[in-house]
Amino acid sequence: VGERSPLVSLTRRLASYGLAGASGFPLDVPEASTDGFLSALLAQRLTGLGMAAWEAGQLGLSQSGALLASQREVMFSVLGIERRLLRVVADFEEEGIDVLILKGPAVAHTLYPDPAWRPFGDIDLLVRTSDWEAACAVLERQGSARLVPEPRPGFDTRFGKGAEYRCPDGLEVDLHRTLVVGPFGLWLDPDELFLHSDTFLLGGRRLRRLEDTAIMLHACLHAILGPNPPLLMPLRDVAQAMASGSIDWNLLREWAVRWNLGPVLARAFGTVEEALEVPVPGEARSISMLESPRRARKALEASFTERAGGPAVATLRAIPGIRAKAAYARTLLFPGRAFLTSRSGVGERPSYVRRWLKPVRWLRGGTGGP
Amino acid sequence: VSVRETSGPRPAVHLGADPTPSRFRRSAAALFREVGPEVLLAAPGRAGFDALSGAATAVWSHLGRPRTLEELVDFLSERYVAPRASIELDVQVLLAELTRRGWIEEVPRGRG
Numbered sequence: 216v217g218e219r220s221p222l223v224s225l226t227r228r229l230a231s232y233g234l235a236g237a238s239g240f241p242l243d244v245p246e247a248s249t250d251g252f253l254s255a256l257l258a259q260r261l262t263g264l265g266m267a268a269w270e271a272g273q274l275g276l277s278q279s280g281a282l283l284a285s286q287r288e289v290m291f292s293v294l295g296i297e298r299r300l301l302r303v304v305a306d307f308e309e310e311g312i313d314v315l316i317l318k319g320p321a322v323a324h325t326l327y328p329d330p331a332w333r334p335f336g337d338i339d340l341l342v343r344t345s346d347w348e349a350a351c352a353v354l355e356r357q358g359s360a361r362l363v364p365e366p367r368p369g370f371d372t373r374f375g376k377g378a379e380y381r382c383p384d385g386l387e388v389d390l391h392r393t394l395v396v397g398p399f400g401l402w403l404d405p406d407e408l409f410l411h412s413d414t415f416l417l418g419g420r421r422l423r424r425l426e427d428t429a430i431m432l433h434a435c436l437h438a439i440l441g442p443n444p445p446l447l448m449p450l451r452d453v454a455q456a457m458a459s460g461s462i463d464w465n466l467l468r469e470w471a472v473r474w475n476l477g478p479v480l481a482r483a484f485g486t487v488e489e490a491l492e493v494p495v496p497g498e499a500r501s502i503s504m505l506e507s508p509r510r511a512r513k514a515l516e517a518s519f520t521e522r523a524g525g526p527a528v529a530t531l532r533a534i535p536g537i538r539a540k541a542a543y544a545r546t547l548l549f550p551g552r553a554f555l556t557s558r559s560g561v562g563e564r565p566s567y568v569r570r571w572l573k574p575v576r577w578l579r580g581g582t583g584g585p
Numbered sequence: 586v587s588v589r590e591t592s593g594p595r596p597a598v599h600l601g602a603d604p605t606p607s608r609f610r611r612s613a614a615a616l617f618r619e620v621g622p623e624v625l626l627a628a629p630g631r632a633g634f635d636a637l638s639g640a641a642t643a644v645w646s647h648l649g650r651p652r653t654l655e656e657l658v659d660f661l662s663e664r665y666v667a668p669r670a671s672i673e674l675d676v677q678v679l680l681a682e683l684t685r686r687g688w689i690e691e692v693p694r695g696r697g
Contacts, residue, residue, distance in 0.1 A: 266620065266621065270621070283620070283621045286620055286621070287620050287621070287623070287625070290618040290620050290625050291625060291634055293618065294616050294617070294618060294625060294626075294627035294634060295627065297616045297627070298616060298627050298628075298629055298630075301629045301630075302629070302630070329619070330618065331618045331619060331620060416613070417616070418613075418614050418615070418616050418629045419612070419613035419614040419629075
């Protein structure tokens with residue numbers, strides 16, 4: 216979320232627009248901050264909230280025309296993504312692949328008062344691990360190209376979170392088999408999430424999505440384990456889900472305990488309160504107070520530091536069994552050539568030696584992820 | 586002009602034989618967003634977008650539930666303080682165009 220400059224404060228405040236307990240409205244953006252504010256809204260995908268606040272007379276902005284133009288462009292893009300989504304899902308269904316729509320479209324059409332409030336930039340889909348290869352094949356038959364190859368055959372379904380594909384029209388599909396990369400993604404049971412699904416209507420078709428409780432779980436994971444500092448839109452999704460009145464707090468608590476997610480949820484709730492300055496419900500506070508296993512706390516810490524291999528080492532620790540750990544470590548050290556090439560810099564020759572030097576740098580306290 | 590195609594040539598308008606069907610509603614297949622004074626529309630399986638503005642946006646908003654031509658004309662007449670007789674033909678043309686482009690559809694009589 217970043218440090219507290221006046222621009223950051225304005226952007227955070229806008230991210231709370233329409234939430235119960237949000238304060239500081241009407242929000243006046245000083246003339247000198249207008250360009251920076253508009254850029255921040257675009258970067259944080261907050262143009263929809265900006266338009267809503269402006270139309271309600273809750274945002275004073277000298278360049279409202281620029282905000283309108285930005286939101287217009289963003290919404291054209293969103294409609295193109297929804298059109299692509301319908302095609303992708305139709306092809307999955309034709310192959311008998313169960314698919315849940317994650318994040319953007321599912322959240323926009325179910326949790327927000329107007330889907331225009333919630334822009335998104337790609338398609339996120341969750342499929343069962345057992346359907347992984349069939350789902351990848353469907354995307355490839357549509358002409359989509361995988362952005363980063365699988366490190367070794369079988370890695371995706373054993374240790375991976377998913378794969379990103381670029382469609383022929385340039386749109387991106389993030390195909391998931393679990394919700395997040397790393398230990399938390401391995402501890403949770405993505406197949407169980409299929410038992411907690413609901414539907415929403417899009418383009419005359421009924422699409423499957425996570426239930427609100429699982430949406431909130433995913434938003435918390437995305438907000439805290441995604442980009443650092445956290446983006447405001449996922450934090451807003453958490454707050455929006457809390458406000459839905461349809462969260463099964465007992466189920467969320469059970470997942471937090473059973474899947475070692477307590478520290479992530481606690482940090483997400485705390486960050487929502489701090490960044491959006493809105494109160495979280497007592498049930499969320501109660502989950503934040505849960506005692507968490509040491510390994511879960513360490514895994515969360517590791518996700519914020521590349522030092523000593525942070526996420527890679529935490530993932531290694533979370534993998535059950537010596538043989539599986541060895542297989543994971545072997546893949547990190549000896550990935551396939553195609554993967555190595557994709558991870559090399561432009562004009563850089565793929566090199567195992569360069570890759571093997573990373574653990575040495577970790578030991579010396581340097582940075583560099585797997 | 587109330588219906589604007591954002592890519593491709595502008596289509597000709599053809600009025601149907603019966604310009605006063607029972608009711609109209611938004612097509613369930615239409616993907617749309619309301620942005621300021623416009624409604625942006627996209628259709629699954631079809632390239633390009635449309636942008637409604639002016640009275641077309643007002644009609645789209647009013648079609649949140651099915652409406653007859655009469656109801657729409659009454660609504661626009663009141664909103665724009667215009668005599669019914671002077672706008673009825675324009676509304677018919679607009680509905681024909683929106684129907685032809687697949688953004689709205691006629692509700693079968695006795696339903697909706």
